[in-house]
Amino acid sequence: MFEKIIENQDKPKYNVIGKPKPRHDAWEKALGKTRYADDFTQPGMLYAKVLRSEYAAANLISIDTGEAEKLPGVEAVLTAKDVPKNETVTKFGQTHEVGGFEGFYRVLADKKIRFKGEAVALVAAETPAIAEQALKLIKVEYEPTEGVYDPIEALKPDAYLVGEKETNLICSYKVIKGDIEKGFEESDLIVENTYKTQMVDHAYLEPESGVAWIDESGIIVIRASTQVIEHFRGIADVLNIPSNKVRVIAPMVGGGFGGKEDITVETFIALLAMKTERPVSLTFTREESILAHGKRHPYVMQYKVGVKNDGKLVALEAKLISDAGGYIYLSPWILMYSTVTAAGPYDYTHVKVDTHSVLTNNTFASANRGFGGVQPCFAYESMLDEVAERLGMSPLELRKKNYLHTGDALVTGRVLEHAVETEQTAEKALAALGEPSKPKSSSHKVGQGFASGMLSYGRMCFLHDTSRSYVSIELDGSVIVRCGVQDIGCGQCSSLAQIAAEVLGVPMEEITVYFGDTALTPLAGTTTATRQLYMSGNATLKAARAIRDTILKKSGEILGITPERLELRDKRIYIKKGPQCTTSYGGSRGDIISSEICVDINQDRYLDLVAVVKACAADGLSLSNLAQFNAPARELVDFTTGQGQVFTDFTYGTHALEVSVDTETGDVEILKYISCYDVGQAINPLSAEGQMEGGAIYGLGQGMCEDVILEKGITKTPTFAEYLIPTSMDAPDITSILVESGGGVGPFGAKGIGEPSCVPSSPAFTNAVSNAIGVRFYDLPVTAEKIMRALGKI
Amino acid sequence: MNNMEFLKPASLEDLFQMTKAHKDEVTFIAGGTNLIPQMERGVESPSLIIDVSDLQEMSTITENGNIISIGGSVTIADIAADSIIKTCAPVLADAALQLGNPLTRNRATIGGNLADASPCADTAPPLMTLEATVHIADVDGNIKDVPISKFYLDYRFTALGRGDVITKISFQKQGKSQKGNFSKIGLRKGSAISVINMAILLDFDHDTCKQARIAMGSIAATPIRIYKVEELLEGKKINDALIEECGELVKTEISPITDIRGSAEYRTAVAATLLKRNIKKAIL
Amino acid sequence: MKTYPVKIKVNGKWKEAAVTARDTLLDVLRKKWLAYEVKNGCSEGDCGACTVNLNGKTVNACLVLALQANGKEVTTLKGIGTEQNPHPIQKAFVEKGGIQCGFCSPGMIMSSKALLDKNPVASRSEIREGLSGNLCRCTGYHKIVDAVEHVAKNNQS
Numbered sequence A: 001m002f003e004k005i006i007e008n009q010d011k012p013k014y015n016v017i018g019k020p021k022p023r024h025d026a027w028e029k030a031l032g033k034t035r036y037a038d039d040f041t042q043p044g045m046l047y048a049k050v051l052r053s054e055y056a057a058a059n060l061i062s063i064d065t066g067e068a069e070k071l072p073g074v075e076a077v078l079t080a081k082d083v084p085k086n087e088t089v090t091k092f093g094q095t096h097e098v099g100g101f102e103g104f105y106r107v108l109a110d111k112k113i114r115f116k117g118e119a120v121a122l123v124a125a126e127t128p129a130i131a132e133q134a135l136k137l138i139k140v141e142y143e144p145t146e147g148v149y150d151p152i153e154a155l156k157p158d159a160y161l162v163g164e165k166e167t168n169l170i171c172s173y174k175v176i177k178g179d180i181e182k183g184f185e186e187s188d189l190i191v192e193n194t195y196k197t198q199m200v201d202h203a204y205l206e207p208e209s210g211v212a213w214i215d216e217s218g219i220i221v222i223r224a225s226t227q228v229i230e231h232f233r234g235i236a237d238v239l240n241i242p243s244n245k246v247r248v249i250a251p252m253v254g255g256g257f258g259g260k261e262d263i264t265v266e267t268f269i270a271l272l273a274m275k276t277e278r279p280v281s282l283t284f285t286r287e288e289s290i291l292a293h294g295k296r297h298p299y300v301m302q303y304k305v306g307v308k309n310d311g312k313l314v315a316l317e318a319k320l321i322s323d324a325g326g327y328i329y330l331s332p333w334i335l336m337y338s339t340v341t342a343a344g345p346y347d348y349t350h351v352k353v354d355t356h357s358v359l360t361n362n363t364f365a366s367a368n369r370g371f372g373g374v375q376p377c378f379a380y381e382s383m384l385d386e387v388a389e390r391l392g393m394s395p396l397e398l399r400k401k402n403y404l405h406t407g408d409a410l411v412t413g414r415v416l417e418h419a420v421e422t423e424q425t426a427e428k429a430l431a432a433l434g435e436p437s438k439p440k441s442s443s444h445k446v447g448q449g450f451a452s453g454m455l456s457y458g459r460m461c462f463l464h465d466t467s468r469s470y471v472s473i474e475l476d477g478s479v480i481v482r483c484g485v486q487d488i489g490c491g492q493c494s495s496l497a498q499i500a501a502e503v504l505g506v507p508m509e510e511i512t513v514y515f516g517d518t519a520l521t522p523l524a525g526t527t528t529a530t531r532q533l534y535m536s537g538n539a540t541l542k543a544a545r546a547i548r549d550t551i552l553k554k555s556g557e558i559l560g561i562t563p564e565r566l567e568l569r570d571k572r573i574y575i576k577k578g579p580q581c582t583t584s585y586g587g588s589r590g591d592i593i594s595s596e597i598c599v600d601i602n603q604d605r606y607l608d609l610v611a612v613v614k615a616c617a618a619d620g621l622s623l624s625n626l627a628q629f630n631a632p633a634r635e636l637v638d639f640t641t642g643q644g645q646v647f648t649d650f651t652y653g654t655h656a657l658e659v660s661v662d663t664e665t666g667d668v669e670i671l672k673y674i675s676c677y678d679v680g681q682a683i684n685p686l687s688a689e690g691q692m693e694g695g696a697i698y699g700l701g702q703g704m705c706e707d708v709i710l711e712k713g714i715t716k717t718p719t720f721a722e723y724l725i726p727t728s729m730d731a732p733d734i735t736s737i738l739v740e741s742g743g744g745v746g747p748f749g750a751k752g753i754g755e756p757s758c759v760p761s762s763p764a765f766t767n768a769v770s771n772a773i774g775v776r777f778y779d780l781p782v783t784a785e786k787i788m789r790a791l792g793k794i
Numbered sequence B: 001m002n003n004m005e006f007l008k009p010a011s012l013e014d015l016f017q018m019t020k021a022h023k024d025e026v027t028f029i030a031g032g033t034n035l036i037p038q039m040e041r042g043v044e045s046p047s048l049i050i051d052v053s054d055l056q057e058m059s060t061i062t063e064n065g066n067i068i069s070i071g072g073s074v075t076i077a078d079i080a081a082d083s084i085i086k087t088c089a090p091v092l093a094d095a096a097l098q099l100g101n102p103l104t105r106n107r108a109t110i111g112g113n114l115a116d117a118s119p120c121a122d123t124a125p126p127l128m129t130l131e132a133t134v135h136i137a138d139v140d141g142n143i144k145d146v147p148i149s150k151f152y153l154d155y156r157f158t159a160l161g162r163g164d165v166i167t168k169i170s171f172q173k174q175g176k177s178q179k180g181n182f183s184k185i186g187l188r189k190g191s192a193i194s195v196i197n198m199a200i201l202l203d204f205d206h207d208t209c210k211q212a213r214i215a216m217g218s219i220a221a222t223p224i225r226i227y228k229v230e231e232l233l234e235g236k237k238i239n240d241a242l243i244e245e246c247g248e249l250v251k252t253e254i255s256p257i258t259d260i261r262g263s264a265e266y267r268t269a270v271a272a273t274l275l276k277r278n279i280k281k282a283i284l
Numbered sequence C: 001m002k003t004y005p006v007k008i009k010v011n012g013k014w015k016e017a018a019v020t021a022r023d024t025l026l027d028v029l030r031k032k033w034l035a036y037e038v039k040n041g042c043s044e045g046d047c048g049a050c051t052v053n054l055n056g057k058t059v060n061a062c063l064v065l066a067l068q069a070n071g072k073e074v075t076t077l078k079g080i081g082t083e084q085n086p087h088p089i090q091k092a093f094v095e096k097g098g099i100q101c102g103f104c105s106p107g108m109i110m111s112s113k114a115l116l117d118k119n120p121v122a123s124r125s126e127i128r129e130g131l132s133g134n135l136c137r138c139t140g141y142h143k144i145v146d147a148v149e150h151v152a153k154n155n156q157s
């Protein structure tokens, strides 16, 4: 059953919601008190290290751990044979089993090495130095094989096989709408291009880390930097113990962006803790992080677009191939996102989309902010600028003829019943961009460009997603929220506090949010898919409202009026001002209630929240509530046509940039950057802006400079000295414009913004550069060198 | 296991005793901004480290008549902020200010920058245009003065012998008639390693270029002077046509390699641009 | 494994430990003295998460050997402000939204302080230059620059 919790449609006034608030976790962080995964020790703790494959493709012949085990201080050395269930799948948080959505991977390498840096053996020792030394003593015999490093090559019939199956193809999806042949026949102009996007690292500042131990009741406890505490089930499966014997705790996470969505250190430290019966800690080095966690999939995308002379888009044929690297992980999920958003927020009459995900011997790819929505956006938004140019039309004019609006159907046939304000975001972003500046010299060229994008928030409907939150109010009026969210830095906990504060009329500072512990907090699902505000926000809203109802009911009884006429704010229960307000309860307040509960200041009549809470408690009324929020559940889409509903709702937005290009060095300076989104309702505008700014620069890095460079599967950019993310000098100031349609399915009409915020960055950037220099780009990143090539200067 | 040893001399004399005793094992550390990452990656695994970062005798900038001396352990931040350097060797101050980021600059030293022998070291081109002398002490404390043009021998190979330490670098002040500047191009704007860097120093007699010194980094196995372009400029009045000619000539004088930071063609193209711009800036 | 004694004054208190020659200031701060407010994001000087003040200068603690810091004074984030008496930069980071995951914040705040100590009225571009050794992946820097600019503007008036 789908629950839609939206306040009344004409914009209600809130006390806490919609106000820019400092985050409730910010002080701890500013004072250096927050304990991240690596800021934690246990008595007798051992240190783990991982032996990783030097090869990207090889047969694993033998592993000899004898010498390593003999080294004094070494407590355990494990290989694939020591893992109870070494072959496993990534799967979490869904209540519904769906075929094809199982991300196969191995805990430790066995049989075939599939990518450089694959974990081969684990060591736990008294000190990191001993563990490091032990790694050197493990003798591994490899038989290097040729491998395959290009997804198109990997699809050929006689290609090298990455795994043990007869094909490198992981999965394929389709969208078919109308008649594509007819569509091209009807088109006045057809444009065809191939676009490529590169492999990108999440580059969160906190490397993967965790400590595992066995507690006094024999439970394996894992305190780790993760976006998914519900991996406890998968971990238990690997350990071959019941799910209820594994507890996962997620402290504040130092950045996730999808990279901590898969299991990273958890199984390693759990296996070692079980083996040694001692606490074990493991923190990846930056190099390990870059080598061995899932990256953003590189895509090859062939786009063919047919359009009428008047700018109406008629036909789209797209073929997308994603390079999954050595293991499947979340590739099928991500490919599904790409399939659904391949056409972007535009209306095409005839559509044919074919998508494929393929194994290669490159670093494996998995979730990354924007989850399959980023790559097609580069293709469709680059394409539309080119089409506009060929038609002699402005990029905005072309898009305005084709933007989807509320009530229109997506290419998958799914009617978009919630707010679709893409066009408004484009208009606002371009208005804010204004007239182009003058070039600063004859060798500089100024250009403007923009791109619109869409991304779902909330998981695919056929996964039947749920979240739970527990809210209670204590006898002193302080409030507890227990919710199994992982806080990865986007203010997940803070927004729950804000929602509870709004509903229960207490200040945010008086709310404590217990989060991220499978033993103590109700399961709230993953902090992925931009789902937490939507899912756990709604669950918290529901739970808080149940308590508010109890309090207002009691207050109504005390005051002798209906609860509908009461409101809860500032830790007081007020009688709503209204025509009947002054007369509806006759006599002085003393006639109705006892004097210590009701106070009267400035004629404003109210009850004290704490007093009412005490009164409720005295009556044995429940002052806590555990609520579950269910996302709308749908059947699996038809994979042969892609028709059906995959997502509940999307967030739409536009980025617009002005750049100055130095045509003699290729250097680009960003003069203006506007990001405009329909966020539905900003729960905390300061946080929403923070997501928009952070997302813009995260995406810009992919457009401008970031690149995991692999040569035959070997990473050439294994540290932050080679893998270059934007610094404070590379990032421009960002103007954020928030549109609040109120038409989202999150609490108070909010939409999710975390991931959508980074989707259009790279095409907006490249469109601006192309506008400046008159040459188009087909692959990312667009570096100074690429610009010089495009200009024919090299 | 790591059995590295650590020694910290209190004086130069102390240092020589240590280097003499351990000549074959010693690796110096100053700011550690190159050495520590190299150890972290396993590229370097010294058995003995001698810390020269706090050696008083190597930590000052002095002015002696027309000569400026910078101790080998002076930090890049101190060079960038030093009033003598700013006024008497702005080409070096410019380069120092563009090296790494504020945190690196607070540790990184000029001795370490040269001794690391990286072709992209940012202080090398300005020091080459200043025709600096590198003062090198061997384990007996004997000083040899090596002109910077003879300091770099080959890719990551310098005139430093085992146990040799750079005690100071000295050069003549930039004259009033000398105009110079430094510029670099990296893959991003902040904390960027040079894909190419360049310093020029032109001496004018009215509007005739009396003497030209041009040095570049990252375009050959070591930082190099571009003598042919210097010759082309010397004795001439600089005009647009001449500048264009310099741009063309420099392309044939350098032999950059292609690596993950940039291709040879790109480096060649931007070398010409940087050179032309730097000359224009100098004659403004 | 050979160890050496070190003595370092951390936030006003002398601390002692036995370290190896290879241990960095970051290792000893975090592992021996549990100064968890100093973060490790890369161990190679590329991220700035480990920024501390060493004898008056901000440095990457991962690029200083513990023995090189022997006898010196180190100030970490916890040395510049407390809950009761926070530094104005800490307050500005909180109020202006300069903190998301918070992993870069200790280093960022230390670099911001060093910048404003030297240039109390720094402009936005000077702030961007001054923080260029401190990576942040979450905020896109805008609100961090806002926070530091806010303090700089207060310094001006």
Ligand SMILES: Cc1cc2nc3c(=O)[nH]c(=O)nc-3n(C[C@H](O)[C@H](O)[C@H](O)COP(=O)(O)OP(=O)(O)OC[C@H]3O[C@@H](n4cnc5c(N)ncnc54)[C@H](O)[C@@H]3O)c2cc1C
Pocket: B027, B028, B029, B030, B031, B032, B033, B034, B035, B036, B037, B052, B072, B073, B076, B098, B099, B100, B101, B104, B107, B108, B109, B110, B111, B112, B113, B114, B115, B116, B120, B121, B122, B123, B160, B164, B165, B166, B167, B191, B192, B193, B194, C044, C045, C046
């Ligand atoms: C984030 C970052 C950014 C950087 N950016 C730049 C940049 O933009 N430009 C640039 O040029 N470099 C850059 N570097 C590299 C480095 O900071 C500089 O080369 C620095 O000047 C090295 O000095 P150091 O004192 O730290 O050297 P150390 O690491 O201490 O030593 C380097 C080498 O020199 C030897 N050595 C040190 N001092 C002496 C001496 N007096 N005599 C003989 N041998 C000696 C050491 O034994 C070692 O082999 C960067 C480094 C980092 C980490």
Ligand code: FES
Pocket: C039, C040, C041, C042, C043, C044, C045, C046, C047, C048, C049, C050, C051, C060, C061, C062, C063
């Ligand atoms: S941990 Fe020191 S700079 Fe990254």
Ligand code: FES
Pocket: A205, A254, A255, A489, C098, C099, C100, C101, C102, C103, C104, C105, C135, C136, C137, C138, C139
């Ligand atoms: S707030 Fe997360 S890295 Fe800066």
